[in-house]
Amino acid sequence: MKDKIANLLKQYDNDRSRLIDILLDIQEIYHQVPDEAVGILADQLDLSKVDVEQTISFYHFLTQTPIGEYAIYLNDSPGAYMYGRAEVAKAFEEEVGISFNSVTQDGLIGLWDTADIGMNDQDPAAIINGIVFTELDPAKVKKIIGEIKDGKKVEDIAENVADVIYTKGILRTMVKNHIHLNNPIPYDDQEVGSVLKQALDLTPEQIVSEIKESNLRGRGGAGFPTGLKWEFCRKSGGDEVYLICNADEGEPGTFKERVILTELPKMLFEGMAIAGYALDARQGIIYLRYEYRYLLAYLEDVLQEMRDQNLLGKNIAGKTGFDFDIRIQLGAGSYVCGEESGLIESMEGKRGEPRNRPPFPVESGYLNKPTVVNNVETLCRVVPIIQNGADWFKSIGTKESAGTKFLSISGDCNAPGVYQVEWGMTIKEMLKMVGATDVQAVKVGGPSGTCIDPTQFGRSIAFEDLATGGSMIIIGNKRDLLKDFILPFTNFFIEESCGSCAPCRSLTVILRDKLTRIIDGNGTQSDIAELYDWARLGQTANRCGLGQTAANPIITSIENFRNLYEDLVKTDEDYLSAFNMEQAVAESCEVVGRVPNIKSH
Numbered sequence: 357m358k359d360k361i362a363n364l365l366k367q368y369d370n371d372r373s374r375l376i377d378i379l380l381d382i383q384e385i386y387h388q389v390p391d392e393a394v395g396i397l398a399d400q401l402d403l404s405k406v407d408v409e410q411t412i413s414f415y416h417f418l419t420q421t422p423i424g425e426y427a428i429y430l431n432d433s434p435g436a437y438m439y440g441r442a443e444v445a446k447a448f449e450e451e452v453g454i455s456f457n458s459v460t461q462d463g464l465i466g467l468w469d470t471a472d473i474g475m476n477d478q479d480p481a482a483i484i485n486g487i488v489f490t491e492l493d494p495a496k497v498k499k500i501i502g503e504i505k506d507g508k509k510v511e512d513i514a515e516n517v518a519d520v521i522y523t524k525g526i527l528r529t530m531v532k533n534h535i536h537l538n539n540p541i542p543y544d545d546q547e548v549g550s551v552l553k554q555a556l557d558l559t560p561e562q563i564v565s566e567i568k569e570s571n572l573r574g575r576g577g578a579g580f581p582t583g584l585k586w587e588f589c590r591k592s593g594g595d596e597v598y599l600i601c602n603a604d605e606g607e608p609g610t611f612k613e614r615v616i617l618t619e620l621p622k623m624l625f626e627g628m629a630i631a632g633y634a635l636d637a638r639q640g641i642i643y644l645r646y647e648y649r650y651l652l653a654y655l656e657d658v659l660q661e662m663r664d665q666n667l668l669g670k671n672i673a674g675k676t677g678f679d680f681d682i683r684i685q686l687g688a689g690s691y692v693c694g695e696e697s698g699l700i701e702s703m704e705g706k707r708g709e710p711r712n713r714p715p716f717p718v719e720s721g722y723l724n725k726p727t728v729v730n731n732v733e734t735l736c737r738v739v740p741i742i743q744n745g746a747d748w749f750k751s752i753g754t755k756e757s758a759g760t761k762f763l764s765i766s767g768d769c770n771a772p773g774v775y776q777v778e779w780g781m782t783i784k785e786m787l788k789m790v791g792a793t794d795v796q797a798v799k800v801g802g803p804s805g806t807c808i809d810p811t812q813f814g815r816s817i818a819f820e821d822l823a824t825g826g827s828m829i830i831i832g833n834k835r836d837l838l839k840d841f842i843l844p845f846t847n848f849f850i851e852e853s854c855g856s857c858a859p860c861r862s863l864t865v866i867l868r869d870k871l872t873r874i875i876d877g878n879g880t881q882s883d884i885a886e887l888y889d890w891a892r893l894g895q896t897a898n899r900c901g902l903g904q905t906a907a908n909p910i911i912t913s914i915e916n917f918r919n920l921y922e923d924l925v926k927t928d929e930d931y932l933s934a935f936n937m938e939q940a941v942a943e944s945c946e947v948v949g950r951v952p953n954i955k956s957h
Contacts, residue, residue, distance in 0.1 A: 357392055358396055361393060361396045361397065361400070365378065365400055365401070370400065370401065372401040372402070372403060373704045373705045373723065375411055375705030375706075376411065376418075376686065376687070376688050376705055377685065377686060379397075379408075379412060379418050379688070380686060380688060383417075383423075387425055388419055388421055388422045389412055389418060389420050391420065394409060411706060414690060414708060414709075414854070415688035415690050415708075416470065416688070416689030416690065417429075417646050417689035418689075422459055424459045424460065424463060424464060424465050424466025425465070426465050426484060426504050426510065427485060428448065428465065428467050428468065428482055428484050429468045429470040429483045429484075430444065430445060430456070430467070430480065430481075430482045431470060431471075431479060431480060432445075432470065433476070433609075433844070434608070434829075434845070435472070435476040435479050435767065436480045437840065438768070440480055440493065441479065441480040443494055444480045444492045444493065444494065447493075447498065448467055448497050449467065451497055451501035452467060457469060464504070464505075465504060470689075471608070471691065471848055471851065471852065472609070472610075473488070473647040474610065474611040474645070475488065475531065476610075476611055476764065476766035476767075476829075477532075477611060477764070477773050478490040478531070479491075479766075480493075483647060484510050485510045486649045487510045487650055488531050488647075488650050489514060490530045490532070491519070491530075496517050499516070500513055503516060503517075518530040524618065524619075525654055525658065526653060526654055527618070527651070527653075531614075531618075531650070533615045533618055534615075534771075535615055535619060535773065535774050536775045548622040548626060548662070548665075549662075549665060549667045550743075551626060551739050551740075551743045552626050552630055554742060555630045555633060555634075556633065556672075556675045556678065560590070560634045560635070560636060561590075563630065563634040563742065564587050564634050566745070566746050567582055567738065567741060568581065568584060568587065569583070569750075570583070570741045570746035571746075571749075571758040572738075572741060572749065572758065572759065573758075575731055575733035575734045575737070575761070575826070576694075576731040576733075576734070577607075577801060577804075577805075577823065577824065577825030578901075579819045579823055582730060582737075582738075585730075586631070586728060588716075588718040588719075589635055589718040589726050589728045590635060590636070592718055596725045597635050597637040597638075597725060597728075598639055598726070599635055599639070599640040599641070599727075599728050599730075600696075600699070600703070600722060600727060600728065600729045601640065601641070601730065601731070602699060602729050602732070603643055603644045603645060603648070603732050604644070604645040604687050604693050605645065605694065605825075606690075606691040606693070607694070607801075607802035607804060607827050608803055609764060609799065609803075609829040610764045610826050610827040611774065612762040612763065612764045613731065613733065614648055614651075615762075615774040616732050616733060616762070617648065617732060618651065621655055622658060622662065623736050623739050624732055625658070625659065625662055625667075625668065625682060626667065626739055627736050627737070627739045628640045628642075629668060629672065629680055630742060632680035633672075633678060637680065638679050638680055639681065640682040640683075641682070641684075641685050641703065641722070642682060642685065643687060643693070643702070643703060644685065645689075649686060656684065659684075668681050668682060669681055685703050687702060690708045690854075691852035692710065692852055692853070692900070692902045695710045695902060696721075696729040697710045697711035697717060700722050700727065700729070704722070707854065709854045710854070710856070710899065710900035710901075710902075717729055733826070752778055752779075753778050753818075754820065755820075756818065756819050756820040759778075759779065760776050760778055760779065761777055761778075761779055761824070761826065762774055762776055762826055763776075763777060763817070764827050765790050765828045766828070766829055767799075767829045767830035767831055767832075768792060768830045768832035768835070769787070769791055770792070771789075771791050772790065775789065775790070779818045780817070780818050781817050782814055782817070783798055783815055783822070784814055786828065787813065787830065792832075794833050795810065795813075795832060796810075796831050796833040798813070798828060798829065798830055798831065799827070799829035799841070800822050800827075801822075801824040801826075801827055802827030802829065803848060803849070803909050804901070804902075804905035805824055805905075805908065805912075806822065806908070807841075807842075807909065807912040807916060807917070808822075808916055809916045812916070829841075837917060838875055838917075838920055838921070839875050841909070842909045843868070846864065846910060849902065849906035849907075850864045850865055850868060853902065853903065853906070854900075854902075857900075857903050859893065859897035859898050860898045860900075860902065860903035860906060863890060863893065863897070863907075864907070867887060867891055867894070867907060870883055870886065870890075874925055875924060877924055877925075877926075879924065879925040879926070880925050880927065881922070881925055884914065884918070884921045884922070887914065888910070888914045890907075891907035891910045892907070892911060895907065
C-alpha cells in the first residue's frame with residue numbers, strides 16, 4: 357500500500373491541496389480509505405491524521421468503511437420518487453439481498469442512498485462506480501444485478517442496460533440531454549477560437565469594461581455583476597490570479613450545467629480563456645461535482661484538443677506572453693461546496709466549510725491569491741458578448757436581467773429538460789412550453805428558492821421578480837406537497853449542512869421535527885406560527901447561503917400554501933395531548949433492565 361500511495365502522491369507532486377483527488381484515487385483502489393492509508397498520507401503530506409480524517413468524513417463519496425466492489429448510489433430526491441424510486445429501491449434490495457446503506461457479506465455490492473445527482477429529467481437514476489444509470493425500473497435493476505454477479509465491468513453493464521447510448525467525442529453514456537437551446541442566442545462549437553482571437557485584439561481592461569457594460573450577472577442564483585467581480589479582482593493587486601469555474605451544481609432539480617458541459621465544452625473553455633486573459637490569470641480550474649465524474653475523460657480529451665490547436669497553453673493564438681491552461685478538480689459530494697468559499701476550501705484539500713468574509717475571494721481566495729469564481733453558464737455567456745457586443749446582449753431580456761437563462765425543468769410536465777429562455781418569461785408561459793397542466797406549485801430555484809401557487813404564475817423569471825439559478829420543479833395537484841417535497845427538502849439541508857453554525861446545525865432539525873409533528877396530525881395552530889417564526893430566524897442567523905436558505909421550503913410553503921398546514925392541525929383549545937409516559941420510557945427501561953413504574957397524577 358505504501359508504494360501505491362507513493363506513486364499516487366508523485367502524480368500530484370506531493371501537493372497537499374490535492375488531497376481530495378488523492379483520496380478518491382485511493383478509494384477507487386480499495387473501495388474505502390483504509391486506516392493505514394490515512395497514516396501514510398498524514399506522514400507524507402505533513403498533516404495530522406485528524407486533518408485527513410476530517411476531510412474524509414465531510415464528503416459523501418469518501419469513507420473509511422467499505423462501500424462494496426460495486427457501489428450503487430441511488431438518487432433519493434423527491435423528483436426520483438415522482439417517477440418510481442420506491443419500486444426501484446425495493447427491486448435493488450430484493451435482488452441483492454440487503455437493505456440500503458449496507459454491504460453484502462462478501463463485499464461485492466453496496467447499496468447507498470444519495471442526494472440529488474443532477475438527473476431529474478431522467479429519474480430514477482443511480483451512480484455505480486462513477487457510471488450513471490438513468491430511467492431505471494425493476495426489470496433494469498434485475499439485469500444490472502445479474503450482470504454484476506457475473507463479474508462484468510460497469511461500463512459494459514451500462515451498454516447492455518441502456519435503451520439508447522448518447523455519444524459525443526469519446527463519450528458514451530446512458531445520460532440524455534433533452535436540450536432546447538437554439539433561441540434566442542445560438543450556441544454551438546463550430547468556430548471555436550474565433551472569439552478568443554477577437555478578444556486578444558482588445559486589452560484586458562477593455563474586455564472587463566465590455567462585460568460590465570453588458571450587465572451580465574452571475575447565473576448561479578445570487579446574480580452578482582460579473583464584470584464588477586472581474587474588476588475587483590484586477591484591482592486587488594495580487595501577484596498571481598486564479599479563475600475557477602464552479603461546476604458543482606448540487607441544487608436538487610438543477611442539471612443545466614451538465615448539459616452545457618456535455619454539449620458545449622469548447623465554448624466554456626473559450627470563455628474561460630477570455631476571462632483568464634482579462635484577469636491576467638495563468639491557471640483556470642474547473643471544480644466538477646463527483647456526480648459528473650463520468651464526463652471527466654471526455655472533458656480532458658476536449659481540453660487536449662484545444663491545447664493542440666494552441667487555444668490553451670503557451671502563447672495562446674500567437675499572443676506572446678498569454679499563457680493560460682485549465683485543469684479539472686473533482687469534488688467528493690457536498691452541496692455546500694457550491695458556495696464559492698466552501699468550494700475553495702475543498703479545492704485546497706480541506707472540509708468544504710464556507711469562510712468568513714471579508715476578505716472576499718477576489719482579494720484572497722484559492723491558496724490565498726485573488727480568485728474569481730464563476731459558474732459554467734456565466735462563463736459561456738462571455739463568448740457571445742465579446743462576439744456581438746454589450747448592446748446586443750442588453751437588447752435581450754429585461755432591463756435588470758440582460759440576456760437569456762438556462763432552465764432545468766423537471767417534475768409533472770410532458771417535456772422535462774434544459775431550456776434557454778429570455779429573462780422575463782412568465783411561469784405561465786414556461787408551463788405551457790413544457791406541457792404542464794393541473795399544476796399545484798412550482799419550486800422556483802429548487803429547494804432553496806421560492807414555492808409559488810397558481811395565483812403567482814403570472815410572475816416573471818427575472819432577477820427583479822423570481823430570481824433563479826435555474827431549477828424549476830413542477831408539482832402537480834395529485835402530489836402531497838408537504839410530505840413529499842417540503843419535508844424531504846428540509847432533510848436535504850440537514851444532511852448537507854457543514855455543521856459550522858449552530859442555527860444551521862440545530863435549528864433545521866428542530867424545524868424538521870415540528871414540521872413532522874404537523875404532517876403527522878399532532879400539531880396545533882400555534883405550531884404553524886412557531887414554525888414560521890423560527891424558520892425566519894434562520895435566514896439571518898447563519899453565515900453562508902446554505903444556512904440562510906435552508907428554511908425556505910418551510911417559509912415559502914407557509915406563506916403560499918398555509919391552508920395545507922391548517923388542514924392538518926387541531927385548534928389549541930381542542931387539542932388533547934395523547935402523550936403516554938409509560939410508552940415514552942419503555943425503550944430506555946428495557947435497555948437498563950428496569951420495570952417502568954409510572955404513577956398517575
